Amino acid sequence: MENMNNDVLKISGLSAWFGSNQVLRNIAMNIGRNTVTSIMGPSGCGKSTFIRCINRMHDLTPGFRLSGSLVYEGTDIYGERVDPVALRRKIGMVFQQPNPFPRMSIFENVAVGLKLNGMKMPKSELAGRVEKSLRMAALWNEAKDHLSRPGTSLSGGQQQRLCIARALAVEPGILLMDEPCSALDPVSTGKIEELIEDLGEKYTIVVVTHNMQQAARISDFVAFFLMGDLIELDRSAKIFTNPSDKRTEEYITGRFG
Amino acid sequence: MESIAFRRKVADRTMKLLFLIAAILVVAPLFLIFADLLWKGAKELKWSLLTDLPHPVGEPGGGIANGIAGTLTISGLAMAAGVPIAVMTGIYLAEYGKGWLASTVRFCVDTLAGVPSIIMGIFGYVLIVLPMKRFSAWAGAAALAMIFIPIVIRTTEEMLRTVPHSVREAALALGIERWKATLFITVRTAWSGIVTGILLAMARILGETAPLLFTALGNQFWQSHLDGPIAAVPLQVFTYAISPYDDWHDKAWAGAVVLILMVLSISMAARFFTREKKWKT
Numbered sequence: 001m002e003n004m005n006n007d008v009l010k011i012s013g014l015s016a017w018f019g020s021n022q023v024l025r026n027i028a029m030n031i032g033r034n035t036v037t038s039i040m041g042p043s044g045c046g047k048s049t050f051i052r053c054i055n056r057m058h059d060l061t062p063g064f065r066l067s068g069s070l071v072y073e074g075t076d077i078y079g080e081r082v083d084p085v086a087l088r089r090k091i092g093m094v095f096q097q098p099n100p101f102p103r104m105s106i107f108e109n110v111a112v113g114l115k116l117n118g119m120k121m122p123k124s125e126l127a128g129r130v131e132k133s134l135r136m137a138a139l140w141n142e143a144k145d146h147l148s149r150p151g152t153s154l155s156g157g158q159q160q161r162l163c164i165a166r167a168l169a170v171e172p173g174i175l176l177m178d179e180p181c182s183a184l185d186p187v188s189t190g191k192i193e194e195l196i197e198d199l200g201e202k203y204t205i206v207v208v209t210h211n212m213q214q215a216a217r218i219s220d221f222v223a224f225f226l227m228g229d230l231i232e233l234d235r236s237a238k239i240f241t242n243p244s245d246k247r248t249e250e251y252i253t254g255r256f257g
Numbered sequence: 258m259e260s261i262a263f264r265r266k267v268a269d270r271t272m273k274l275l276f277l278i279a280a281i282l283v284v285a286p287l288f289l290i291f292a293d294l295l296w297k298g299a300k301e302l303k304w305s306l307l308t309d310l311p312h313p314v315g316e317p318g319g320g321i322a323n324g325i326a327g328t329l330t331i332s333g334l335a336m337a338a339g340v341p342i343a344v345m346t347g348i349y350l351a352e353y354g355k356g357w358l359a360s361t362v363r364f365c366v367d368t369l370a371g372v373p374s375i376i377m378g379i380f381g382y383v384l385i386v387l388p389m390k391r392f393s394a395w396a397g398a399a400a401l402a403m404i405f406i407p408i409v410i411r412t413t414e415e416m417l418r419t420v421p422h423s424v425r426e427a428a429l430a431l432g433i434e435r436w437k438a439t440l441f442i443t444v445r446t447a448w449s450g451i452v453t454g455i456l457l458a459m460a461r462i463l464g465e466t467a468p469l470l471f472t473a474l475g476n477q478f479w480q481s482h483l484d485g486p487i488a489a490v491p492l493q494v495f496t497y498a499i500s501p502y503d504d505w506h507d508k509a510w511a512g513a514v515v516l517i518l519m520v521l522s523i524s525m526a527a528r529f530f531t532r533e534k535k536w537k538t
Contacts, residue, residue, distance in 0.1 A: 055430060089432030099423040102446050113431040116441055163427070170431060 008033050008174055008204045009054065014068035016049055018061070023049045025228045027068070031174070031221075036200035038215035038236070039208045041225035042251070047208045050225065051176050054206065055091040056084045073173060089117060092172030096179040098159035100151030100166070107147040109162055110134060113170040129169055137165035138195050157188020161195065168199075175199070177207040181214065193218050212252055216240050224248045294517060298510030306511055311477045311493070314502050321512050323479050327394070327488040328519075331473055332462055334398035334483070339405040340455060346406075347413025347451070352439050370407035374467045377403045381472035394483040397473030401462040408461065412454025416447040449530045456527040460520045466491035490516050 009031040016024040023046045031037055039047040049058075056077065058064040070077040077087060100109050110130045114121070121129075130147075134140040139161040143154070151162050160180060167175060177196070181189040196205060196218045209215050215222050216236060223233040224245075232245045243249045295302075305320050312319025346366070350359055381400035386392055420443050428438035444451070469475070475492035476485075490512055497509035 057426070057430065060429075085432050085434050087432070088430055093430035095423060095426065095430075097423055099421070099427045101424060101427065101442055102420075103448070104445070112442070113433065116433045116437045117431075166427075166431065 006032050008073060009206075010069075010071045011054075012069050014050075014053065014066065014070060016046075016053060016058075016064070016066040018049075019063040023228050024053070024066075027230045029223060029230060029233055031204060031206060033204055034200065034202060035220040036196060036205045036207065036218055037221040037223060038219035039206060039223050039225060040210065040212060040215045040251075043210060044227075045225040046228040047210075047225045048178055051093075051178055051206060051208050054174070054176055055088050055093055057093070059084055089113075089170050090173045092167035092170065092175045094160070094163050094167055094175065094177040094180050097183050098156055098163055100154070100159050100162050102150070102152050104151055105148045106134075106143050106151050106154070106162060109151040110165050110169045113166060117170060130165075133165040133169040134162075136168050136199065137161045138191065138198075139165055155188070157184050157191060160184060160188065160192060164192075164195065164199075168203075174204045174206065177205065179208050179210070182210070189214075212240075224251065226251070291517060294510055294514045298507065298512075298514045301507045301511035302514060306508075306515065310479065311508075314500075314505060317504070319508070321488075321490060321493050321508070321515065323476070324488040324490040324493040324512070325515065327473065327475075327480065328463060328490045330483070330487065331394055331397040331401060331469070331489060332459060334394065335401035335405050335462060336455070336459060338398070339402040339409060339458075343406045343409035344413050344451060344455075346410045347417065348439060348444060350410065350414040351417035352443065366407045366410050369403070370411065372403075374400075374404055374465055375470075377401075378468035378470055378472055381468060386472060389484075391484070392472060392474035392486040394473060394480070394485075394487040397469045397487065397489065400468035400472045401465060404465060404468065405458045405462050408458040409454055412458070413447075413451050416450030416454060417443060419450065420446045452530045453527045456523050456530065460523040460527075463519055463523070464491055464516055466495050470495075490519070 007030040011030070012028045014024055014027040015022065027050065039051060041047050052058055053066060054070060054072075054077070058066070066078070072087070072091065075082060075087075101112065104112060107127075107130055110133050111126055114126060114129060131140060131144075134143055139158060142158060143162075146153075151159065154162060160183075164175075164180075180196075181192050184192065193214060196207060199205060200218070200220065207215075207218065219236045221233060222236045222239040224231045224239065224243075224247075226247055232239065232243060232248045234244070238244075239248060240252060243252065305318055307320060307325065308322050309318060309320035310323055311321065346362070350363060350366075353359075354362065377400045380403060381396040385396035385399055389396070424446055425438065425443060428442045429435075433442070469489050469492050473489055473492065474486040475488050475496065477488070480487040494509050494512040494516060497505040497512065500506070
């Protein structure tokens with residue numbers, strides 16, 4: 001019972017294929033409530049594939065199939081009666097490239113998820129939700145005076161925070177982030193990392209990164225992936241000081257990857 | 258060494274000049290045509306041209322007001338029918354169309370776009386004029402719509418394809434239903450391009466003559482209903498130009514000026530829609 005309350009996401013026996021190419025092998029992992037978990041590993045280790053299994057982003061990819069079980073708050077993510085559209089509202093995602101909707105203002109970018117998801121609310125409440133989301137994404141102070149400007153007029157780092165605000169606006173239970181800083185400069189990266197740390201107190205976050213320092217800075221837990229296998233999952237401090245597996249040690253000491 | 262550098266420079270300049278000349282050769286006729294039209298149509302270019310009905314041969318004055326109204330009516334009808342069908346087909350091809358059905362549709366659209374416009378006129382004649390036993394605005398509009406629709410389908414599809422995949426992914430990840438994401442995010446992103454395509458197709462059908470020859474037919478008076486022959490500027494230009502009368506020739510030139518101004522103003526509207534908004538940061 002205790003476990004059910006503390007683990008938002010339970011994954012077991014997850015394997016995935018693109019055509020005949022197996023990219024994930026028998027992954028088992030639980031994600032605790034209000035924790036930040038980094039998925040770390042060299043390029044091609046399956047970490048992006050993994051994170052996209054969680055919100056069923058592969059559904060439209062031809063040739064993709066998966067086996068195993070992913071359970072979000074007691075619901076089988078790939079269960080027959082699960083509506084992937086409704087599921088994705090619960091499991092938000094931020095992408096590698098900042099991708100605000102072009103031709104939409106900053107305000108509209110944040111509000112669009114609420115509007116198109118059929119949530120009817122008075123204008124003042126909508127504005128309140130937009131402000132709250134922008135504040136959570138640490139963009140409010142920079143953006144509040146030009147909410148009607150296009151989202152694409154912001155800098156890259158600001159655009160990424162706008163995308164975070166957009167994802168937070170629909171109040172997901174988990175936030176997935178697929179290398180959210182790899183297209184950003186160091187200053188913007190610092191801001192996003194700080195933001196992830198803050199959000200981690202109230203949100204369950206899974207971040208893909210190939211940057212070890214970043215994983216060490218932001219996460220409570222780190223999962224190390226290699227060639228489609230989950231090698232090790234442990235508290236961040238443990239992984240970086242005293243990893244259990246030799247391959248993890250080799251990776252963090254820079255011997256490969 | 259130096260001579261090689263010199264030769265390269267000369268070659269570079271020469272090519273640049275050739276490209277420039279080609280561009281000028283393309284643009285020059287537009288100005289020549291327009292200047293020529295203005296010159297020859299000047300005699301008849303007066304306000305009454307836009308407000309009066311045609312006068313009989315020999316009687317001075319008279320205009321092409323009924324033609325302007327007719328052209329706007331027929332094109333408007335063609336667009337009212339064509340825009341929804343064409344835009345939705347374009348959306349289907351870009352967003353949903355996979356497999357043999359989509360390639361068949363695409364092939365048919367391409368073929369349709371290449372069909373000579375006179376054949377669209379025959380299409381209107383056989384399918385509408387003959388069964389109804391009269392020429393009509395409906396028949397003219399149907400013929401023009403057949404020209405309008407394939408152009409708009411292709412521009413809509415192409416514009417939607419310029420929307421990055423990441424935009425669709427972001428919408429999907431927000432838990433937005435596919436049709437809503439398509440209409441309110443993807444189509445919205447490409448909207449100015451789609452509107453530009455619609456406007457350019459409109460400019461194209463405004464000036465079409467052949468499809469109207471045996472569908473709308475043309476007339477010399479105000480047409481109050483859509484069920485009978487209706488005038489159109491290109492038809493009037495055609496009738497006046499092939500007539501043996503000098504004063505009608507002058508009116509043909511003036512009518513041509515009106516037509517080209519209509520097309521030009523639509524092209525300018527299209528430019529306006531594609532213009533990127535500039536923002537200071």
